[in-house]
Amino acid sequence: MRAVKYIILSIILLIMIFPLLWMFRISLLPANIEGTLANFFSSYFTLISYLDLFHSGNMLIYLFNSFFVGLVVTLGNILFCFMVGYAFSRHAFIGKSFWFYSVIFVLMLPAHIVILPLYLLIYKAGMYDTYWALILPFLVNPIGIFLVKQYVDSLPRSMEEAARIDGAGEMTILLRVVMPLCKPALAVLAIQSFMTNWNSFLFPLILTGSKSVRTLPVGLALYQGHQAIDWPHLMAGSSLAVIPILVVFLLCQKHIISGITAGAIKQ
Amino acid sequence: MRVRQTAGVLLASPWILTFLAFWLFPLIYSLFLSLTDYRLLQPTYSWVGFQNFINLFSDTIFLNSLKNTFIFVFGAIPVTTIISLIMALLLDKSFRGRTLFRSGFFMPSITSMVVIALIFTNLYSRGGYIFLLAQMAGFSPPGNGFLLSNKTALLSIMAMDVWMSVGYYMLLFLAGLKSIPIELYEAADVAGAGRWRKFYSITLPLLKPVTLFIIVINTIKSFQVFIEIFVMTQGKYNSSSAVYFIYELGLNRFEFGYASAAAYLLFMIIAIFSFIQFKLMKQG
Amino acid sequence: MKTKSFIPFLMIISLLGIIACSGGGRKGEPITLEWWQFWTDPAIKPTIEKIAADYETHNPGVKIRLTDLTWGNGHEKIVIAFSSGTAPDIVELGSDWILEFSSSGQLAPISKDIIADTAKFYGWPPAIYNNDIYAFPWILGTRVLYINRGLLKKTNLDSNFVPVNWEQLKKLCYKIDSLGGGIYGFGSNAAEKHTLYKKFLPFFWSNNARIVSEDGKYSVISSDKGFAALKYYKELSDSCGMVDTQRRLEDAFLAGKVGVIISGDWLLKRIRNEKIDIDFITGLIPGPEYPGKSFVGGEYLAISNKSQNKIEALKFIKYLTDRENELLFCKTNYSANPANEEATKDSFFADDPALQTFIMQLNLSRFPPADPQWVYIEDIIETMLEDVLFNGQPVAESLYKARNKIQKLIDEKRK
Numbered sequence: 014m015r016a017v018k019y020i021i022l023s024i025i026l027l028i029m030i031f032p033l034l035w036m037f038r039i040s041l042l043p044a045n046i047e048g049t050l051a052n053f054f055s056s057y058f059t060l061i062s063y064l065d066l067f068h069s070g071n072m073l074i075y076l077f078n079s080f081f082v083g084l085v086v087t088l089g090n091i092l093f094c095f096m097v098g099y100a101f102s103r104h105a106f107i108g109k110s111f112w113f114y115s116v117i118f119v120l121m122l123p124a125h126i127v128i129l130p131l132y133l134l135i136y137k138a139g140m141y142d143t144y145w146a147l148i149l150p151f152l153v154n155p156i157g158i159f160l161v162k163q164y165v166d167s168l169p170r171s172m173e174e175a176a177r178i179d180g181a182g183e184m185t186i187l188l189r190v191v192m193p194l195c196k197p198a199l200a201v202l203a204i205q206s207f208m209t210n211w212n213s214f215l216f217p218l219i220l221t222g223s224k225s226v227r228t229l230p231v232g233l234a235l236y237q238g239h240q241a242i243d244w245p246h247l248m249a250g251s252s253l254a255v256i257p258i259l260v261v262f263l264l265c266q267k268h269i270i271s272g273i274t275a276g277a278i279k280q
Numbered sequence: 281m282r283v284r285q286t287a288g289v290l291l292a293s294p295w296i297l298t299f300l301a302f303w304l305f306p307l308i309y310s311l312f313l314s315l316t317d318y319r320l321l322q323p324t325y326s327w328v329g330f331q332n333f334i335n336l337f338s339d340t341i342f343l344n345s346l347k348n349t350f351i352f353v354f355g356a357i358p359v360t361t362i363i364s365l366i367m368a369l370l371l372d373k374s375f376r377g378r379t380l381f382r383s384g385f386f387m388p389s390i391t392s393m394v395v396i397a398l399i400f401t402n403l404y405s406r407g408g409y410i411f412l413l414a415q416m417a418g419f420s421p422p423g424n425g426f427l428l429s430n431k432t433a434l435l436s437i438m439a440m441d442v443w444m445s446v447g448y449y450m451l452l453f454l455a456g457l458k459s460i461p462i463e464l465y466e467a468a469d470v471a472g473a474g475r476w477r478k479f480y481s482i483t484l485p486l487l488k489p490v491t492l493f494i495i496v497i498n499t500i501k502s503f504q505v506f507i508e509i510f511v512m513t514q515g516k517y518n519s520s521s522a523v524y525f526i527y528e529l530g531l532n533r534f535e536f537g538y539a540s541a542a543a544y545l546l547f548m549i550i551a552i553f554s555f556i557q558f559k560l561m562k563q564g
Numbered sequence: 565m566k567t568k569s570f571i572p573f574l575m576i577i578s579l580l581g582i583i584a585c586s587g588g589g590r591k592g593e594p595i596t597l598e599w600w601q602f603w604t605d606p607a608i609k610p611t612i613e614k615i616a617a618d619y620e621t622h623n624p625g626v627k628i629r630l631t632d633l634t635w636g637n638g639h640e641k642i643v644i645a646f647s648s649g650t651a652p653d654i655v656e657l658g659s660d661w662i663l664e665f666s667s668s669g670q671l672a673p674i675s676k677d678i679i680a681d682t683a684k685f686y687g688w689p690p691a692i693y694n695n696d697i698y699a700f701p702w703i704l705g706t707r708v709l710y711i712n713r714g715l716l717k718k719t720n721l722d723s724n725f726v727p728v729n730w731e732q733l734k735k736l737c738y739k740i741d742s743l744g745g746g747i748y749g750f751g752s753n754a755a756e757k758h759t760l761y762k763k764f765l766p767f768f769w770s771n772n773a774r775i776v777s778e779d780g781k782y783s784v785i786s787s788d789k790g791f792a793a794l795k796y797y798k799e800l801s802d803s804c805g806m807v808d809t810q811r812r813l814e815d816a817f818l819a820g821k822v823g824v825i826i827s828g829d830w831l832l833k834r835i836r837n838e839k840i841d842i843d844f845i846t847g848l849i850p851g852p853e854y855p856g857k858s859f860v861g862g863e864y865l866a867i868s869n870k871s872q873n874k875i876e877a878l879k880f881i882k883y884l885t886d887r888e889n890e891l892l893f894c895k896t897n898y899s900a901n902p903a904n905e906e907a908t909k910d911s912f913f914a915d916d917p918a919l920q921t922f923i924m925q926l927n928l929s930r931f932p933p934a935d936p937q938w939v940y941i942e943d944i945i946e947t948m949l950e951d952v953l954f955n956g957q958p959v960a961e962s963l964y965k966a967r968n969k970i971q972k973l974i975d976e977k978r979k
Contacts, residue, residue: 018370019377021370022370022381025367025381025385026380026381026384026385028443029384029385029387029388029443029446029447030384030387031409032388032396032399032400032403032443033387033388033391035399035403035409036391036395036399065606069606093294093295096291096292096294097291097292097294097295099291100287100288100289100291100292101292104285104287104288104291104292105285105288106285106286106288106289106292107285107289109288109292112292112295112296112299115295115299115303116295116299117551117554118303118307118547119299119303119307120500121500121503121504121546121547121550121551121554122307122310122543122544122547123504123506123523123526123527123543123546123547125506125523125526125527125530125531125539125543126306126310126526126530126539126540126543127303127306127307127310128644129306129536129644129647129648130305130306130309130310131302131303131306132644132648133648134302134305134306136648136650141650149298149301149302150298150301150302150303152294152298153294153295153298156497158295159493159496159497160493163489163492163493164489166489167459167489183287187291197455197458197459198455200455201451201452201455204451205448208389208390208448211390212392212393214394214507215637218634218637218640218641219640219641219644222600222631222632222641223631224632229392230392230394231634233392233394233395234394234634234636234637235604235605235632235634236605237398237634237635237636238605238635239602239635239830240810240811240828240830241811241830241833241834242398242811243605247395247398248395251391251392251395254391254392255387255390255391258390259383259387259390262383262386262390263379263383266379266382266383266451320643320646320647321643321646321647321664321665321668321670322668323668323669405808405809405812406808406812423807424754424807424808425808428754428755428807428808428809430954430955514756514757515757516754516755516756516757516950517755531639531640531643531644532639532939533939533940534643534664
């Protein structure tokens with residue numbers, strides 16, 4: 014039975030991984046060799062595409078920018094989405110419905126319509142082509158708010174109420190009681206935030222212009238040339254791009270899997 | 281127990297500020313534009329009221345792209361949800377190598393969508409691996425490749441999308457599974473319940489919040505599918521989506537007022553949909 | 565001086581002083597020219613930077629600030645910038661985009677300052693609007709026939725056979741196609757945006773067909789000539805055509821799977837850069853009788869109407885497009901069609917048969933009609949081609965449908 018499970022899992026793994034293996038394999042080929050089946054299994058390997066990326070110096074800039082912005086936005090998301098999500102779940106205040114609908118509104122409106130006025134706004138505020146443009150509008154993420162609200166909704170209020178009766182202040186309740194309970198949701202939020210921001214393309218494309226603030230997806234897009242794609246360099250760039258998120262994932266997944274205390278609360 | 285109003289407002293202030301600073305103007309501006317015949321680069325434009333919206337209802341190209349979007353939503357979401365649930369169930373209990381499988385299943389989700397789309401364009405083409413695999417398995421794929429056929433272009437993109445996203449939703453399901461108290465299972469064991477019984481009576485019901493979240497998020501994302509189509513087919517071969525239509529209309533043909541109307545119409549459709557989903561799930 | 569007239573005198577002096585000071589701009593303050601351009605890949609970018617740096621050296625007080633545009637989304641970025649009044653001084657525009665901007669007053673007219681240049685450059689038609697010129701041609705690109713000589717040699721045709729009319733092209737493609745073994749004669753483009761119509765229009769124009777009548781009042785796409793062209797193209801595609809995207813057609817051509825394709829000079833660059841070992845010849849696009857007409861597009865440099873540095877910008881554009889710099893660019897990028905006529909006479913082009921084909925073809929090429937509604941017309945033509953080639957629609961009916969749609973566009977505009 015065990016063996017069968019491993020076989021099924023391995024087949025699924027192969028299906029999930031294969032296109033990425035293909036991508037990685039292409040990144041190890043020089044430019045004049047096609048990515049065909051025969052070459053996939055050939056023994057020809059070269060790191061030249063990776064070396065080229067670093068040699069031009071741009072890759073490091075792009076990686077740094079994406080990482081820096083991603084980190085700041087993710088940390089901001091964890092803190093702010095948690096606060097706001099909790100407020101929507103537990104608190105009542107004037108205009109709560111309106112603000113909740115505003116979250117949904119922003120989530121559902123296609124980016125291509127919003128990008129023009131947003132660009133205008135950012136430009137007039139003097140934030141065009143700066144890190145601010147990449148960070149500030151995205152510091153509080155609608156999906157994150159939604160995620161936290163859903164999760165907190167499903168938590169029983171008993172612990173909070175107990176703490177309140179004991180005389181604890183709101184902030185203490187929030188940070189000492191509720192936040193630890195939300196670890197799984199926050200771990201998911203962290204991964205989701207970082208991922209979305211890491212792969213974000215349209216907004217960085219329009220809201221920045223110079224190399225110094227450019228993020229990875231925009232940088233990689235420059236390898237899609239006029240009438241030709243620079244496959245080895247593009248694949249090398251995207252292989253590199255996977256590593257940081259993989260690291261974030263490996264760090265956070267423990268919390269998702271081991272955050273058991275939430276469900277084990279006795280009523 | 282009364283909670284002071286001010287605490288709520290303070291806690292929600294990050295969003296309130298962000299919305300007021302960055303999103304209020306764009307939302308109102310686009311709503312305003314949707315009621316005009318504004319064209320990009322043109323200095324003058326005039327009010328047309330709801331004419332844009334009325335025109336949309338008889339715009340065959342828009343309706344077609346909307347139809348494709350619905351196919352995408354109804355086709356991809358059930359499949360994605362079920363597959364990711366199965367994956368989560370398979371990886372729930374601890375066993376040797378579990379982390380490897382979990383990371384492996386998740387990897388497609390973290391790779392750039394553009395790069396994935398480019399890779400799959402190659403895999404789907406005549407002589408590409410998926411094409412060859414289909415031939416070997418006895419299916420006869422369209423002669424020019426999966427993406428160059430009216431029958432298979434959209435479905436191929438959907439399949440790629442499912443492949444890309446199951447890992448991420450699997451993660452959400454895993455988190456949900458882990459929050460189910462073990463005591464419930466133990467109690468069921470004592471009562472002599474079998475595997476399926478436990479699944480139906482304990483697991484599924486307690487996974488409802490996560491499932492609802494996954495379906496709603498996936499719905500919102502699927503209704504806005506764009507990048508894959510932009511990279512792989514540019515909307516040809518009957519694969520255009522609503523957002524792709526909006527993009528073409530607004531940024532390529534410069535009919536920005538009309539495109540804004542389409543965007544708002546899409547938004548209303550998504551909202552209605554999510555609302556219905558919410559109600560259905562709450563009842564069931 | 566009497567007090568009464570002193571004050572007006574003072575005012576006049578001050579006024580004159582202010583006028584004098586603001587007239588010529590403050591001396592010594594550096595001008596920054598913002599330039600958005602698309603040539604960003606590591607092979608050509610250094611050349612662009614070098615040209616800009618050289619200009620800065622010869623013109624102290626001017627700084628050139630480059631912004632990279634991606635080929636996939638650069639157009640959007642440009643449109644958004646112009647729409648919000650934040651356009652750069654100089655922007656590189658594709659030939660089919662110029663009219664969008666010139667017809668809405670976004671670009672600075674330059675005809676007064678380039679009268680001497682108009683005779684020395686190719687490619688003015690797309691830059692003209694309302695009897696004024698709004699962009700400067702920089703790098704053009706036409707399309708020619710590529711023939712895989714390896715496959716040609718396997719047929720019983722002469723190993724230097726280049727078809728000069730439709731009959732011969734058909735013969736060549738049939739013969740290569742009948743070699744069998746998965747080999748196709750002709751590379752037929754699939755439904756690909758901004759690409760398919762560029763492969764059909766050469767045949768259309770070669771037969772002297774027109775999309776719109778000369779007076780601009782009627783759509784004549786469905787004339788007999790248009791019908792014959794579409795029929796011929798469809799036959800070619802159906803009988804010996806491999807249908808695929810441009811990139812994959814080129815891959816297949818280079819791998820010896822397709823005998824004849826229509827492509828631009830980027831294929832030459834690829835063959836050179838990737839050191840592909842292929843025996844090929846290039847030929848002019850054939851018409852029903854020799855010679856035919858090909859499609860040409862290109863990259864142009866335009867100045868934003870809101871720029872504060874129009875004079876300096878034009879100076880830089882002239883520098884970019886002078887003979888030396890155009891040659892430098894073409895040699896580095898292996899581009900075949902510089903807009904600068906002087907440059908085309910260099911031995912770099914004359915000594916290379918493939919490049920020479922492109923130079924010759926340029927004189928036998930046409931730009932798509934300069935129409936502000938070209939985006940719509942292009943779409944109508946693409947739909948028509950897809951219907952005929954891939955959806956089994958009859959040729960005549962599809963042509964008539966296209967004609968009616970284009971006519972409707974014309975009528976609505978003239979209202």
